[in-house]
Amino acid sequence: MRPYKIVAMLYRDSLIIRRSKWRVFEILYFPLTSVLVWGFFSVYSKTFSVEAGLVLLAINIFWNFAYVGQSTANLQMMEDIWSGSLKAILLSGVTEVEYVVSRLVTAAVTSLAVLALMIGIALIFVPEFSDVLGSVVFLSLFTLVSSLALAIIITGMIVTLGKSYGFIAWTALQAFIFLSAPFFPKETFPWPVRVVSEFMPFTHIFEQARYVVVGSPVFFGKPALSSLAYFVVAWPLYIYLFRRARKSGMLAKLG
Amino acid sequence: MAIIEVSGVSKRFRDAAGRGFYAVNDASLSINEGEIFAILGPNGAGKSTLVNMMLGLLLPDKGTISVMGERAGNQEVMEKIGYASGDERFHWSLTCGDILGFAGMAYTVNNRARRIGELLDFFGLRGVRDSKFDALSTGEKAKLALAYSLVADPRILFLDEPTLGLDPDISIKVRKEIKAIRERRGATIVLTSHYMREVEYLADRVAFINRGRIMEVSSVAGIRKHYPDLENYFVEMVKG
Ligand SMILES: Nc1ncnc2c1ncn2[C@@H]1O[C@H](COP(=O)(O)OP(=O)(O)OP(=O)(O)O)[C@@H](O)[C@H]1O
Ligand SMILES: [Mg+2]
Numbered sequence: 001m002r003p004y005k006i007v008a009m010l011y012r013d014s015l016i017i018r019r020s021k022w023r024v025f026e027i028l029y030f031p032l033t034s035v036l037v038w039g040f041f042s043v044y045s046k047t048f049s050v051e052a053g054l055v056l057l058a059i060n061i062f063w064n065f066a067y068v069g070q071s072t073a074n075l076q077m078m079e080d081i082w083s084g085s086l087k088a089i090l091l092s093g094v095t096e097v098e099y100v101v102s103r104l105v106t107a108a109v110t111s112l113a114v115l116a117l118m119i120g121i122a123l124i125f126v127p128e129f130s131d132v133l134g135s136v137v138f139l140s141l142f143t144l145v146s147s148l149a150l151a152i153i154i155t156g157m158i159v160t161l162g163k164s165y166g167f168i169a170w171t172a173l174q175a176f177i178f179l180s181a182p183f184f185p186k187e188t189f190p191w192p193v194r195v196v197s198e199f200m201p202f203t204h205i206f207e208q209a210r211y212v213v214v215g216s217p218v219f220f221g222k223p224a225l226s227s228l229a230y231f232v233v234a235w236p237l238y239i240y241l242f243r244r245a246r247k248s249g250m251l252a253k254l255g
Numbered sequence: 256m257a258i259i260e261v262s263g264v265s266k267r268f269r270d271a272a273g274r275g276f277y278a279v280n281d282a283s284l285s286i287n288e289g290e291i292f293a294i295l296g297p298n299g300a301g302k303s304t305l306v307n308m309m310l311g312l313l314l315p316d317k318g319t320i321s322v323m324g325e326r327a328g329n330q331e332v333m334e335k336i337g338y339a340s341g342d343e344r345f346h347w348s349l350t351c352g353d354i355l356g357f358a359g360m361a362y363t364v365n366n367r368a369r370r371i372g373e374l375l376d377f378f379g380l381r382g383v384r385d386s387k388f389d390a391l392s393t394g395e396k397a398k399l400a401l402a403y404s405l406v407a408d409p410r411i412l413f414l415d416e417p418t419l420g421l422d423p424d425i426s427i428k429v430r431k432e433i434k435a436i437r438e439r440r441g442a443t444i445v446l447t448s449h450y451m452r453e454v455e456y457l458a459d460r461v462a463f464i465n466r467g468r469i470m471e472v473s474s475v476a477g478i479r480k481h482y483p484d485l486e487n488y489f490v491e492m493v494k495g
Pocket of ligand 2 (some may be wrong): 302303304
């Protein structure tokens with residue numbers, strides 16, 4: 001992996017954002033509106049269930065953060081495909097690993113900026129959040145690692161399946177979030193789903209996040225393990241899928 | 256000396272009905288350093304498939320392709336080849352300057368600004384340097400694609416229908432520019448084209464490919480001894 005190739009890609013990304021400034025609005029729109037909705041709800045819920053309000057607010061922040069991380073990387077790739085510039089990028093000697101790493105860097109920077117804003121707003125609604133900020137930041141890092149791992153796998157899937165499957169760039173995460181039991185313990189699921197849930201990327205993160213906000217002790221072991229496991233598995237899978245696309249001809253006709 | 260060596264290369268695809276067919280069938284050829292080599296053949300003959308394999312974007316099922324002594328698609332090889340096609344596209348919101356600037360960075364070109372300035376002048380793109388890709392005319396896009404492929408001064412240039420959809424007068428200019436690239440830099444050029452005039456003007460040698468098979472490799476001068484022009488040759492070759 002050569003840093004100058006990644007720097008060139010990041011330079012290109014920065015130019016695209018500079019040439020179309022409304023993008024910043026697009027990135028912020030859903031996260032900020034959603035943290036506002038749940039922020040107000042948490043204020044309202046103080047009259048009947050403090051905990052429900054806190055859990056909804058916190059989990060929604062993690063959800064949006066995960067979504068921005070994964071979708072930024074994959075939507076950038078879809079844009080490279082839609083604009084027909086993926087071929088030119090790859091022929092400029094950018095390898096598949098350099099390509100996806102550059103997407104991950106942009107996605108990480110973008111999603112961390114959005115996260116900082118969301119936490120800032122949440123603190124206005126729930127000043128007590130500042131007591132658990134450390135744990136929240138830790139869990140966010142695992143969330144980031146998991147969502148980038150999914151971005152790597154989804155990039156590989158789109159390359160192999162072709163651009164008509166591009167919709168998974170903005171839909172796949174929803175299924176992972178659902179199966180990760182966002183607002184409720186995974187034991188709420190019927191048993192087969194419960195088993196699946198155990199192995200989902202965000203299950204343990206959400207579980208600990210729910211503990212954190214109500215002041216219970218938290219354990220980082222399982223969240224760390226599951227997010228790292230996803231990240232480690234994502235790479236060989238990605239390289240395998242990319243190679244498959246080179247063999248099947250899908251890569252050559254992606255655009 | 257051969258700079259590209261294709262030996263016994265086959266590639267099978269499946270058609271819509273799921274039946275396998277050869278897009279390229281047991282193809283062998285060698286392209287010499289410094290020559291302009293054209294690949295001719297009817298639509299669907301396998302030209303782009305063959306070029307994609309030389310570029311390393313597509314892996315052959317059988318056979319090997321070596322480029323500058325290395326496997327096609329090799330990291331070092333990628334630094335020394337350029338590619339442009341007549342329907343090349345770039346990101347809609349980037350300007351000509353941005354697009355060439357990216358290439359300059361990706362290839363770590365020394366004196367990037369000067370190199371890009373030279374190319375803008377060479378292709379007459381100076382006036383649209385700050386125009387977004389979307390706003391360019393077809394001819395400007397084609398010239399930008401050529402400029403992009405030349406940023407790093409490639410040793411091998413792959414041109415897939417470089418003058419597709421261009422006015423005759425612009426095509427003539429682009430052809431002259433392609434010829435000048437070879438003369439000035441001694442680059443090897445691999446060309447596919449449907450314009451026989453273009454091939455006749457540019458190419459030293461031609462490979463004729465039909466239904467995935469290379470039927471013949473001959474020099475343009477040799478063809479001209481037996482046929483009045485390349486168009487005639489093409490029609491005869493398709494008949495088989
Ligand atoms: N990725 C792919 N999957 C399936 N079939 C493919 C793929 N790429 C090319 N083909 C088929 O292989 C054959 C050769 O295609 P190719 O694009 O190489 O032709 P070509 O000679 O470049 O034609 P043209 O002159 O129209 O550009 C065609 O029948 C095409 O439909
Ligand atoms: Mg073609």
